[in-house]
Amino acid sequence: MKITKDFKFGFPDPNAPEIPGETKPYRHFTLKPGEPLQDNTVIPTVYENFMHGYNETEGKGNYLGFRRIVDNVAGAYEWITYEECLERVKNFGSAILSEKIGLKPNEPLGIYSINRPEWVISDYAAMFNSIITVPLYDTLGLQALQFIINQVEMKVCCAANDKAKKLLENASSYPTLKKLIVFDEIDDELKKVSEEASIEIYYFGDLEKEGKENRKDFILPKNETVGCICYTSGTTGNPKGAILTNDNLISFCRSIRNLRDNNLFRYITHEDSYLSYLPLAHVFERVVQNTVTYFGGKIGFYQGDTSKLLDDVGVLKPTLFASVPRLLNRIYDAVWDNINKTGGLTAWLFNFAYNSKKRGLKRGRNTHWLWDRFVFNNVRNKLGGNVKAIYSGSAPLSADVTDFLNICFSCDVQEGYGQTETVACLSLTDKWDMESGHVGGPMSPVEVKLRDIEDMGYLTTDKPYPRGEICVRGHSVFKGYYKNPELTKEVLDEDGWFRTGDIGIWDEHNRIAIIDRVKNIFKLAQGEYVAPEKIEEVYLKYPIVNQIFVHGESLESQLVGIVVPKKKEFIDYAIANGVDASLPFEEMCKDKSIIKKLVSDMNVHARSHNLKGFEVIKNIYLEPHEFTEAENLLSPILKVKRGQALQKYRSIIKGLYDELKRK
Template sequence: MAPLTMYSAVVPNSPDVAGEGKPRRSVLCPETLVENYAASYKSGTNVTTLYENFLEGIHRSGGKAFLGTRPIVNGVPQNYEWQSYVEVQERVKHFGAGLAHLGLAPKSHFGVFSINRAEWTMSELAGYQYNYTSVPLYDTLGVSAIEFIVNQTEMETIVASPDKAQILLHMKSSLPTLKNIVVMGAVDETLLTEGKELKIHVVAWTDVEANGKATPVEAVHPTADDIATICYTSGTTGTPKGAVLTHRNFVAPIASLHMMARHGKFFIPCSADTHVSYLPLAHVFERLCQSVMISGAARIGYYQGDTLKLLDDVAILQPTIFASVPRLFNRIYDKVLAGVKAKGGVAAFLFNRAYAAKKANLRKGIMTHAVWDKLVFGAIRARLGGKVKHIVSGSAPISPDVMDFLRICFSADVYEGYGQTEQAAGLCMSYRGDLTPGQVGPPQLCIEVKLKDLPAMNYTSQDKPFPRGEIMLRGNSVFNGYYKAPKQTAETLDAEGWASTGDVGQWDAQGRMVVIDRVKNIFKLAQGEYIAPEKIEAVLAKHYLVAQVFVHGDSLQATLVGVVIPDPDTLKLWANENGLGGKSYEELCRDAKVKTTLQKDLAVFGRESDLKGFEILKNIYVDSEQFSIENDLLTPTFKLKRHQAKEKYQAEIDRMYAEIA
């Protein structure tokens, strides 16, 4: 038998430490961790900052398109309009100078408060060029968190969209340091009037740009160790924590991906590539994605601002690169399979035959098929514009079934990334050509990783056949700490620079990381069984009738209960087949027959998916209101806010347990 291909290796001469496994690095750089990459814009130099990364993109672009926006005319979105890299470079320079005229000095903070749009990216790039520190405000963080961030950073200037500018003006009494609001797009007269009354300088983004153009200011460029951004994690409880990230922290994972690409394990985009920007720019995953796009001179097109219209934007934009989160990929997976089931007959027969043939080919490393790709999967590819070559999933674990589905239906390279805010999203990345599902690849080339024993959860670095434990990392992408929060920093970073993730991982036989659990989201039932609710939710969410699910249990109860949000489309199809076709979605969610069917089907589905007996839901509540950012049940990266969900459904939880008793 041929020896297994190894993806990571033990760090040479690493000491034995009780209660820990030995650190591992990618086999592509076992001796030295990657920090930066060679620049083409200036021979003999390396890209060490995000400003230099921008210069690299400008050089590689040859003046081609950079930022694209769909103008809305009389409520109708038009085709994308583009600004070139050279045009954006000029605007960024002028805007950065204009911010200086507003009182911004090198290393001082400025806020950005908006959904994704071109001015967001240009404001950030101006910060990189002039060595300002950006502090993004999440679009839906909530008033108390915004107040906390602005006051903790003593922010004087915030760049905001008109609707967010209005929010800031209403909050002025609790934001004593705020002096300037720079408004993206058109400035309503009422904003100017209200600003004057509150003694806030409200000014248009374009006016700041024009002022900088009229009176240039020489930029003070950052070094690798200067702070690029303070990125506040939304969290699920308590006040946000501001992760302090330097230019080195961001450039290191970009450099890692460049080196992986040189070895054929990843891709670096070029001016022919297009990325759709819709994941929140206040989160590091999208910002790292954009920085990688810029490093290769790719185009970035922004969505309209409504995720319900995202696929309309994608159809026009026709991206070649699609970076998203499992929540969206799961919905595509569910919709396609439900559609196949609904059609039945010849269409279902052809799909299933094509799917089985391509799945068998995947195990041989083949992702294309001369017949089935055009005959069966062409319409599915069109859902993402028809030109996607690379798909990147991040922010949360993705099911192996969905990974296979994406490769089969889109014939694209599919990568799963794993990282956190505290490492600028640079922890692990699966390799091109490795079609093994369920793993997130070896460590990025900029860090090393070890597993720390968790004896209370029965995970240790000595486990057989594979070592398990809390994922710890150290290296060039790891943050400096939390802003003005030494206690929280000490809880995450130890004296030797090792950062704890709160995630449980295991090394597989080929030195790749498999994320298997969360340290904090574990609870124990009354009989002593440890429960990982996220694992159960990931399984049950794959059922065709389920859109979302929240699993709950505690140490005073012997069983689990759950809140299930049915998929509106598939529930309607089921209702038509079961004599309930005349009812609305809300009426169906209240129907006893729906609840009984769902509970029974999920129990069977759970056992078929290898859930243990104590992991089966013994009672459920069916609700029609989806978990969302707007109702504060999801974080901006679409992770369930478990504490808030428990509070919202506490009455139903009590009733479900009473019914079981």
């Protein structure tokens, strides 16, 4: 398909009424005017979705892959077929319905583990019996765990053994939790801790055997049966439990099916393989896996250690790769750092080929018979060499990185936009559209509109393009927050429109471009609104910045930041600017002269990327240690938790402002 100058990826519903302060709802261009949103009669539930993939391979195709670790060395991938998976789901499902475990439809089953086959089997066993799964994030803090378990009144939880131990050590904090099902064999220590906590503990494998001997029929869900309560990690306060039905969970896959039928999405088959490492407790990973499953593809799980991810990639050699901008940005930085350090003819040739292919992107082409083979092949091999499609979600991907992926990997690069509350299904870029800087048109199960945010100056009457808060309605939109009607009412109106909190525009092709955020903004003392995430994205492109947290106060006129520098790059930079080379890294980070120099250089970079004067950082603290999930400073999708970061660095931020006042 050729993207012409006048092509539109969405169209305003001509039958919708004109409402002041809003655009008309926009729909996917494959829908006809007046036609309802893509319905849910095909693949109505997660069960039908799995069975479609099962039938694609007649049950014989490899499905779930894992690497057995012996003496700290991971072996080759071992596979469970679709047929074997279904048998294990029947067995385990029968066990959790038995009197011993005692779960009933519409009751919650917790899952607390890294991604692995047992996670998927537990999830299916619950949902195929109309039991609600409640995933617990692998690195949730104790307070959040307590809140979730107590809010849903969880009685039974499946867990990896290390997570089971963590739950048992704090068992008094959640009195409803009475039974744990652990994925690996139970050792004496775990048995002892469970006895002390007065919690029954069962081995997953034993329950599978018992379920096989006492098989029960599935209690299959319907379209509107709740399948999952997915808690958002949040950046402040307690997590929120989004109530997701089977209809919600399968909407993304139905949309992909529609795109594929119209040659707008890569043809996926049972021969395709996908590396699973993003947390399954997050909707982005879940909908990607649902889609791979629908087409009968293979899902290989990582070892559980992201530092060994490239080893897993090298062994699996996936054809499909889904990621988040943070990791893709690291690949981008690593390649360019290497090219710049190498210099000479190699760097000249890389840049020449890069710019040549970048011009090709404007013509809708990301392949080149010569450059792909001789210049970009080494970059392509970083993801195993077989990748045919890269999907990005959870946060905006910068235009530079989108272009980089298209140029270096010569594959389909598609960016999705959505939230937990829309089960990652709101908009998606088209495989034929290689223009960066947007997140595509509306997906077929939903309709999307913008509404005025007057106090920020974003109006749907703005020229040349309408601007406003992105709102969505349709099959993917959640049913509300669990036991929180007040918060539900704030974001979900009586007509079913969910207010995303993101500011967007409709561009010339009726695609959505995200330009700001309603919630994560500061109003500085001079009255200017500041969106820190947008500013952080710019500073993260500076070669010395590894992580950054930007903050502003309503009584202050300037911004400050906490910066985690890249260790090697910062040491080289500091020495080149007169810092004693014998000093430890931590001491270099305290050097006021180098901090002043770095702020100046960072702001030259910031202004070159069109940040306004009030958007640049005036003072920074150099943090020598990375923000981590274990410290509760990063969400599972690696976004900075603003509330927690502010709490940790509040005194330092005060000191940064005090320094500015003394200048």
